Amino acid sequence: MSHNDNVHMLHMHEQLVAGLLGVESWQDAVIRALLYEHRTLSVQPYNVTVAEFIDRISMLRNNLGGSGLKDEGLVVPREQGAEGRVTDNILAGDKDSLSYPRTPKEILRIIYGGGDEHVPGGFYPKGASGRIVKYYLKTT
Missing domain, CATH: 1.20.59 (Chorismate Mutase Domain, subunit A)
Known part of the structure; x- marks a missing residue:
């Protein structure tokens, strides 16, 4: 990019x-x-x-x-x-x-429900798949 x-x-x-x-x-x-x-x-x-x-x-x-x-x-x-x-x-x-304030990492930890922004679950059992999440996870 x-x-x-x-x-x-x-x-x-x-x-x-x-x-x-x-x-x-x-x-x-x-x-x-x-x-x-x-x-x-x-x-x-x-x-x-x-x-x-x-x-x-x-x-x-x-x-x-x-x-x-x-x-x-x-x-x-x-x-x-x-x-x-x-x-x-x-x-x-x-x-x-x-x-x-919350960082994207903190938000993902909460909505996935497991405290790990890389492990899907909770509200998104298959993981969030939008461009922002993909971009964030790729850059961290």
Whole structure:
């Protein structure tokens, strides 16, 4: 691939990520708001609250991503909450209310469900096969 092809691929990647980020952020906020409303209800047959269930999903995503804290539950300690002031956590973000960045490698580790960006599984049992994933995996 030439330098111009690489630049073009990077630009396409940035546009795709920006578009997906907007849609995913909106969807995430709506879903988390609904979950927050029901945070004290019990999830059967697991016998945990909705808030505890979401905490466990967040821990799993953090573990699979392998890059520390980038996902949070619906309720957090005040010092971890937005600007160190709140415990309600509809929009997961850092102390300045900015979203946590994820690399393509981290995203693949999570959606494949095994913590390895090269081993398909989870949501993509046959692996992701788009141009961006193929380009990323070829260059890493």
